[in-house]
Amino acid sequence: MTLRAFSNWLSATPLSQLLQDTHGAIAGVQMIHIVCLATLFALALNLSLRLAGRGLVIEPLAGMAARFIPGIWICLGVLLLTGSLLIIAEPHRTISNPAFYAKMVLLVIAIALTLGLAALARRQPDKTTRLRVAVAAVYMLTWIGIIIAGRFIAYLI
Amino acid sequence: MADVLQWLQGTRLAVAIAERWFPLVEALHVLTMACVAGTIFIVDTRLIGLTSRQLGFTYLSDRLLPWTWGAFACSVVTGTLMFMSNATGNYDNAAFRVKMLLLLLAGLNMLYFQKVTFRGVSRWDLGRPPVPARLAGGASICLWCGVIGFGRWIGFTNN
Numbered sequence: 001m002t003l004r005a006f007s008n009w010l011s012a013t014p015l016s017q018l019l020q021d022t023h024g025a026i027a028g029v030q031m032i033h034i035v036c037l038a039t040l041f042a043l044a045l046n047l048s049l050r051l052a053g054r055g056l057v058i059e060p061l062a063g064m065a066a067r068f069i070p071g072i073w074i075c076l077g078v079l080l081l082t083g084s085l086l087i088i089a090e091p092h093r094t095i096s097n098p099a100f101y102a103k104m105v106l107l108v109i110a111i112a113l114t115l116g117l118a119a120l121a122r123r124q125p126d127k128t129t130r131l132r133v134a135v136a137a138v139y140m141l142t143w144i145g146i147i148i149a150g151r152f153i154a155y156l157i
Numbered sequence: 158m159a160d161v162l163q164w165l166q167g168t169r170l171a172v173a174i175a176e177r178w179f180p181l182v183e184a185l186h187v188l189t190m191a192c193v194a195g196t197i198f199i200v201d202t203r204l205i206g207l208t209s210r211q212l213g214f215t216y217l218s219d220r221l222l223p224w225t226w227g228a229f230a231c232s233v234v235t236g237t238l239m240f241m242s243n244a245t246g247n248y249d250n251a252a253f254r255v256k257m258l259l260l261l262l263a264g265l266n267m268l269y270f271q272k273v274t275f276r277g278v279s280r281w282d283l284g285r286p287p288v289p290a291r292l293a294g295g296a297s298i299c300l301w302c303g304v305i306g307f308g309r310w311i312g313f314t315n316n
Contacts, residue, residue, distance in 0.1 A: 024310075026313075027306070027309050027310050027313050028306075030309050031302070031305055031306040031309050034187065034190075034191065034305050034309065035194070035302055035305055037191055038190070038191040038192075038193075038194040038195035038198065038305070039194075039195050039198050039199075040195070041191045041192060041195045042191075042192065042194075042195025042196045042198060042199050042221075043195070043199070045192070045195070045196070045224065046199070046221075055220055056212065056216075056217065056220055058212065058216060059211070059212060063211075067208070067209070144188060147184065147187055147188045147191060148184040148185075148188065150187075151180065151183055151184035151187050152180055152184060154180070155180040
């Protein structure tokens with residue numbers, strides 16, 4: 001099955017039809033998607049700042065990671081669900097879109113970095129090194145890239 | 158007003174954004190709004206008493222709000238550029254007007270909190286915030302979700 005054939009099949013499914021025909025459904029799903037992305041971005045920003053020895057330094061990195069990383073996973077779960085609904089609603093806009101694939105590659109990198117951050121926070125005591133600052137910067141740049149690539153899905157076909 | 162809006166969207170900057178730069182400006186607007194709303198959500202959930210209870214409210218807000226304000230300044234710039242690119246269409250758009258109203262209400266909510274509720278912060282900085290503070294936090298979360306929702310709705314309803 002080609003990508004075009006898959007898109008046509010997906011677009012004709014009852015769920016896709018329901019999302020396409022319900023007034024405000026796609027906008028509503030996008031709103032939840034962006035609210036979760038905003039929350040996740042702020043959690044990632046705080047973790048990155050803490051990793052770099054800035055931000056909420058009064059709290060140990062391990063404690064902050066224990067509080068914030070579960071929040072990141074919950075937001076990611078909702079993002080995957082709402083993102084899947086958006087793909088199902090408009091498969092022709094996403095499935096053959098280079099911005100969508102860029103976003104997915106960056107998402108895999110972000111998930112790997114989140115797992116790495118969680119492991120780092122559990123094992124290592126609080127200390128700021130150049131490597132940690134670099135990891136924090138790469139982590140935030142990855143999320144920035146995800147947001148920008150996500151918006152470009154609407155413009156690249 | 159119509160003449161001003163027509164002039165605004167006819168400027169070289171507005172035309173350049175409409176014809177070439179709109180996707181990038183919009184992406185930066187979403188990015189900065191994510192930073193604004195996300196940092197506000199963290200402060201607001203502390204205000205409600207749901208998260209970060211081991212941290213003082215003033216400590217948390219002092220360290221997060223500079224990021225909120227910095228990102229807000231950037232989102233005002235990107236939002237203005239987006240508005241200029243289709244000034245007449247945006248001005249007539251109901252979703253745009255509701256978004257601006259919600260932004261105003263969010264600002265008034267924050268102002269009231271700062272001027273009235275925050276005065277007694279020393280009594281609850283490390284403990285459970287009082288009802289007015291929790292109400293301000295809840296209202297702020299609802300208003301910012303509305304700002305995001307109606308902001309997205311503009312794209313579906315603009316001419």
